[in-house]
Amino acid sequence: MSTLFPRLFFFLFALPLLADSASPTINDDVLGLIVFKADLIDPYSKLASWNEDDESPCNWVGVKCDPTSNRVAELALDGFDLSGKIGRGLLQLQSLRSLTLSRNNFSGSLISDLLRLDSLRSVDLSLNSLSGSIPDGFFSQCRYLRFLSLAKNSLSGQLPSNIGSCSTLASLNFSSNQFSGSLPGGIWYLNALRSLDLSYNFLTGEIPTGISHMFNLRLVSLRGNRLSGSLPQDFGDCFLLTSVDVSLNLLSGNLPISLRRLSACSYLGLGSNSISGQLPGWIAEMKSLQLLDLSKNQFSGQIASSIGDLQALEELNLSENRFEGSLPESIVNCKSLLFADFSRNLLTGSFPTWAFKLGMKRFIVSENKLSGSIQIPVTNSSSLAQIDLSSNFFSGNIPSEISSIHSLLFMNLSKNIISGSIPSSLGKLKSIEVIDLSWNQLNGSIPPDIGGAVSLKELTLKGNSLSGAIPNNIGNCASLNSLDLSENNLTGSIPPTIADITSLQNVDFSLNSLTGELPKQLGDLPHLLSFNISHNNFSGELPAGNFFNTISPSSLTDNPDLCGAAVNRSCPSVLPKPIVLNPNASSSIPSNPALPTDNLHHKRIIFSLSVLIAISAAAIIALGIITITILNFRVQASSPPLVATPPPSDYYLSQSPTTDADSGKLVMFSGDDQEFSAGAHALLHKDCELGRGGFGAVYKTILKNGHPVAIKKLMVSSLVKSQDEFDREVKKMGKLQHPNLVSLEGYYWTTSLQLLIYEYVAGGSLHKHLHENLLPTSLTWKERFDIILGTAKSLAYLHHHGVVHYNLKSSNILLDGSGRPKVGDYGLARLLPMLDRYVLSSKIQSALGYMAPEFACRTVKITEKCDVYGFGVLVLEIATGRKPVEYMEDDVVVLSDLVKAALDEDRVEDCMDEKLCGKFPIEEFVSVIKLGLICTSQVPSSRPDMAEVVNILDLIRCYQGSPEGQLN
Ligand SMILES: *[C@@H]1O[C@H](CO)[C@@H](O)[C@H](O)[C@H]1NC(C)=O
Ligand SMILES: *[C@@H]1O[C@H](CO)[C@@H](O)[C@H](O)[C@H]1NC(C)=O
Ligand SMILES: *[C@@H]1O[C@H](CO)[C@@H](O)[C@H](O)[C@H]1NC(C)=O
Numbered sequence: 001m002s003t004l005f006p007r008l009f010f011f012l013f014a015l016p017l018l019a020d021s022a023s024p025t026i027n028d029d030v031l032g033l034i035v036f037k038a039d040l041i042d043p044y045s046k047l048a049s050w051n052e053d054d055e056s057p058c059n060w061v062g063v064k065c066d067p068t069s070n071r072v073a074e075l076a077l078d079g080f081d082l083s084g085k086i087g088r089g090l091l092q093l094q095s096l097r098s099l100t101l102s103r104n105n106f107s108g109s110l111i112s113d114l115l116r117l118d119s120l121r122s123v124d125l126s127l128n129s130l131s132g133s134i135p136d137g138f139f140s141q142c143r144y145l146r147f148l149s150l151a152k153n154s155l156s157g158q159l160p161s162n163i164g165s166c167s168t169l170a171s172l173n174f175s176s177n178q179f180s181g182s183l184p185g186g187i188w189y190l191n192a193l194r195s196l197d198l199s200y201n202f203l204t205g206e207i208p209t210g211i212s213h214m215f216n217l218r219l220v221s222l223r224g225n226r227l228s229g230s231l232p233q234d235f236g237d238c239f240l241l242t243s244v245d246v247s248l249n250l251l252s253g254n255l256p257i258s259l260r261r262l263s264a265c266s267y268l269g270l271g272s273n274s275i276s277g278q279l280p281g282w283i284a285e286m287k288s289l290q291l292l293d294l295s296k297n298q299f300s301g302q303i304a305s306s307i308g309d310l311q312a313l314e315e316l317n318l319s320e321n322r323f324e325g326s327l328p329e330s331i332v333n334c335k336s337l338l339f340a341d342f343s344r345n346l347l348t349g350s351f352p353t354w355a356f357k358l359g360m361k362r363f364i365v366s367e368n369k370l371s372g373s374i375q376i377p378v379t380n381s382s383s384l385a386q387i388d389l390s391s392n393f394f395s396g397n398i399p400s401e402i403s404s405i406h407s408l409l410f411m412n413l414s415k416n417i418i419s420g421s422i423p424s425s426l427g428k429l430k431s432i433e434v435i436d437l438s439w440n441q442l443n444g445s446i447p448p449d450i451g452g453a454v455s456l457k458e459l460t461l462k463g464n465s466l467s468g469a470i471p472n473n474i475g476n477c478a479s480l481n482s483l484d485l486s487e488n489n490l491t492g493s494i495p496p497t498i499a500d501i502t503s504l505q506n507v508d509f510s511l512n513s514l515t516g517e518l519p520k521q522l523g524d525l526p527h528l529l530s531f532n533i534s535h536n537n538f539s540g541e542l543p544a545g546n547f548f549n550t551i552s553p554s555s556l557t558d559n560p561d562l563c564g565a566a567v568n569r570s571c572p573s574v575l576p577k578p579i580v581l582n583p584n585a586s587s588s589i590p591s592n593p594a595l596p597t598d599n600l601h602h603k604r605i606i607f608s609l610s611v612l613i614a615i616s617a618a619a620i621i622a623l624g625i626i627t628i629t630i631l632n633f634r635v636q637a638s639s640p641p642l643v644a645t646p647p648p649s650d651y652y653l654s655q656s657p658t659t660d661a662d663s664g665k666l667v668m669f670s671g672d673d674q675e676f677s678a679g680a681h682a683l684l685h686k687d688c689e690l691g692r693g694g695f696g697a698v699y700k701t702i703l704k705n706g707h708p709v710a711i712k713k714l715m716v717s718s719l720v721k722s723q724d725e726f727d728r729e730v731k732k733m734g735k736l737q738h739p740n741l742v743s744l745e746g747y748y749w750t751t752s753l754q755l756l757i758y759e760y761v762a763g764g765s766l767h768k769h770l771h772e773n774l775l776p777t778s779l780t781w782k783e784r785f786d787i788i789l790g791t792a793k794s795l796a797y798l799h800h801h802g803v804v805h806y807n808l809k810s811s812n813i814l815l816d817g818s819g820r821p822k823v824g825d826y827g828l829a830r831l832l833p834m835l836d837r838y839v840l841s842s843k844i845q846s847a848l849g850y851m852a853p854e855f856a857c858r859t860v861k862i863t864e865k866c867d868v869y870g871f872g873v874l875v876l877e878i879a880t881g882r883k884p885v886e887y888m889e890d891d892v893v894v895l896s897d898l899v900k901a902a903l904d905e906d907r908v909e910d911c912m913d914e915k916l917c918g919k920f921p922i923e924e925f926v927s928v929i930k931l932g933l934i935c936t937s938q939v940p941s942s943r944p945d946m947a948e949v950v951n952i953l954d955l956i957r958c959y960q961g962s963p964e965g966q967l968n
């Protein structure tokens with residue numbers, strides 16, 4: 001490049017002055033090409049060999065010279081990834097005959113005097129990004145040009161009227177630009193033209209007369225413009241025409257009769273216009289026709305039977321017209337016919353016998369009025385790949401001979417009145433990809449042999465009367481991506497083999513009578529987009545995973561026994577069923593003096609309990625741990641009298657399933673108080689350090705001011721609402737202030753970490769006081785009654801403020817230094833994105849025995865009455881000192897059953913906690929027990945509300961002598 005500019009300067013400015021005395025060392029072609037190169041961008045240096053120091057360009061890439069004159073004759077740079085301008089340097093190439101710059105990305109406009117080069121014969125600038133209109137003088141200078149292609153650029157404007165000046169032009173290709181305006185009449189002066197391609201522009205107006213001058217024309221394509229009017233009457237005078245394509249325009253009128261003279265024409269494309277009239281008998285005179293496309297026009301009348309004389313015809317498309325009458329039998333003579341499309345006409349009559357006879361590949365007659373049965377010659381050598389008979393009136397059975405057409409890929413017989421059963425021989429079609437038999441009157445069952453159609457991608461049997469089960473073998477159709485069996489009378493369950501079809505995307509089993517559970521493995525299907533099982537009788541739990549996590553409820557409607565989050569129904573299997581569905585709790589049980597009678601029954605319970613405990617252990621993960629945990633650590637670290645107290649059972653549950661550092665961190669934090677005395681921020685800023693997994697944990701920490709707090713770290717980040725909603729809900733909870741509630745003192749939010757900061761309550765949980773004998777003294781009756789009353793008041797307060805606790809249990813009730821109960825862990829369900837019964841029951845309401853039966857019963861709405869139930873259980877627990885559910889070696893004792901039985905037998909005093917010491921009115925005890933039983937009514941509406949409970953408790957205390965009257 002260092003020497004280029006002085007030489008260019010010399011070339012551009014000095015050269016003209018030197019005129020004839022040209023220096024022999026300067027080659028015009030070298031400099032012309034170097035100037036051309038200077039105007040373009042060559043990102044991959046493909047023109048690196050173009051060196052301006054060379055004497056001759058003849059060895060440069062893309063350049064060919066005339067051997068005699070040694071001047072550049074051809075420049076072929078197609079597909080060189082060049083861009084930028086096509087520069088005027090080219091005009092120096094005085095001997096250039098052929099210029100090919102196609103398949104680059106040249107932009108800008110055409111050089112106006114490009115064609116001035118006398119030598120030029122061929123110019124191909126196709127497939128670039130040239131824009132602007134054709135300059136006025138562009139064609140006027142053209143002398144000997146034979147080939148010009150500007151196809152696939154962005155040229156616009158009108159075609160110049162002097163286009164006819166290029167009288168030597170044989171091929172003109174302006175396809176795929178944005179030329180507009182009408183076709184200049186001058187175009188028909190190009191009487192050397194053999195090929196004219198103006199397709200895919202925006203040309204309007206009528207086709208000008210005068211085409212008969214074009215006696216050399218072989219090919220004309222005006223396809224894809226907006227030309228109107230009728231085809232020129234003299235079209236047929238261009239009798240050498242072999243290919244005429246005027247499809248996709250706005251042409252109207254009839255076919256000009258002159259077309260009959262186009263006996264050499266092999267391609268006649270008139271599709272997608274508004275041409276009318278009949279398909280005339282003389283069409284047979286166009287005997288070279290290989291393609292006849294009259295689709296999407298307004299042709300009418302019968303299809304001329306002379307069409308059978310078109311021996312060369314390969315493609316016949318008459319679709320979307322108004323042809324009537326029957327399909328001419330003469331078509332059997334079109335020996336070369338491959339594709340025949342008669343769809344969307346008004347054709348009547350019966351199935352044409354020739355459909356299977358020829359070498360036909362595609363036969364389409366959909367949306368006509370054909371009738372009768374489908375006849376397949378027993379011996380046939382059909383090579384049909386596609387048959388579409390849909391939306392006609394075909395009847396009878398599906399002939400089993402169809403299986404002999406091994407080439408079949410696509411078969412659509414939908415929307416006819418075909419009856420009988422699906423022939424099992426369909427399974428022999430090893431290549432078939434699409435079978436659509438929907439909306440017929442097929443009956444019987446789906447043949448298991450269908451599994452033999454191993455290439456099947458789409459199977460649609462919708463809207464028949466098929467019965468029986470879905471065959472297992474369908475799992476062999478390993479390429480299926482769409483399976484629609486909806487609107488039949490299918491029974492049985494979904495075969496698990498369906499889950500083997502990993503390509504499945506769309507499945508529709510709706511509106512059948514299918515039953516059973518959905519195979520769990522369906523959740524593994526990786527490509528599922530829809531899975532409609534609505535209006536069946538499926539039961540059990542929905543599969544989890546992938547698609548099923550976000551399945552739309554409408555795909556599941558009307559399957560009353562289905563459960564899972566998507567249908568907003570909890571699954572009984574994740575609940576402690578034997579406890580929740582205690583059959584005796586609401587009716588008197590005189591015939592059941594002792595609980596441990598039915599061994600078999602209880603074994604079952606024990607089994608389900610152990611399963612449940614496993615489930616709970618995995619599910620709870622610490623949402624239930626509240627300050628108690630901390631208390632224990634605090635005890636270990638700072639050693640008041642409770643040193644030896646083990647953590648509550650919840651603690652173990654929460655610890656055991658965590659595999660990562662959660663539990664370890666917990667211990668470490670609590671053991672090292674110093675670190676936290678630096679202030680809450682030291683803890684809060686540890687964001688991601690704090691742990692992963694699980695649902696929540698609690699830590700105690702001391703704020704800078706020395707104030708101890710309990711910090712609950714929510715580990716339900718995927719479940720927690722957006723920050724705004726979180727803020728709003730937590731602030732609402734912060735406003736709740738009651739002497740019997742653990743007050744929420746603050747919170748902390750990042751997207752990855754949510755902390756709730758609670759009042760620190762020092763006295764341990766009620767659970768510990770009741771069930772762990774390690775405390776020096778047991779609670780007195782008065783203390784217990786106060787705990788019951790305080791708890792009742794706090795719940796009444798919560799309910800009054802529209803908050804349901806959802807998670808009441810003795811380990812969530814803390815006792816402060818003076819023995820006052822403080823209820824914790826309330827309202828956390830409000831932080832979940834939606835109040836979902838399934839999540840509630842399986843993740844939050846994890847405490848066995850406290851859970852109200854309506855959690856298992858999908859039809860009952862869950863209200864604050866579920867807290868009343870939990871409270872009832874708690875009352876019985878406090879009064880008897882027994883756990884809500886106790887499991888012995890081969891027995892399960894459900895507290896409410898036990899107490900009820902004792903009450904019925906008038907020996908309720910036997911249930912009294914042996915550790916209760918001191919004197920107290922026994923009537924008060926009995927009344928409290930009765931209140932507890934009423935609160936545990938199976939039916940939510942039979943339970944009192946908490947405000948009433950508080951009143952009743954007050955009455956019990958006041959009128960301790962006569963409890964009976966007050967409880968009803
Ligand atoms: C072609 O060039 C135009 C600008 O002239 C640019 O927007 C476009 O991305 C280029 N196309 C390719 C394929 O390089
Ligand atoms: C016109 O050019 C386009 C693009 O190169 C090409 O696809 C088309 O076949 C050409 N037309 C004719 C009639 O050769
Ligand atoms: C027939 O023409 C219609 C409309 O132009 C088109 O959709 C269809 O694919 C064609 N049929 C065949 C067999 O090519």
Ligand SMILES: *[C@@H]1O[C@H](CO)[C@@H](O)[C@H](O)[C@H]1NC(C)=O
Nearest residue numbers: 463464465466467487488489
């Ligand atoms: C399904 O079976 C029932 C009873 O057998 C019948 O009444 C009903 O018409 C059948 N439905 C269909 C679509 O065949």
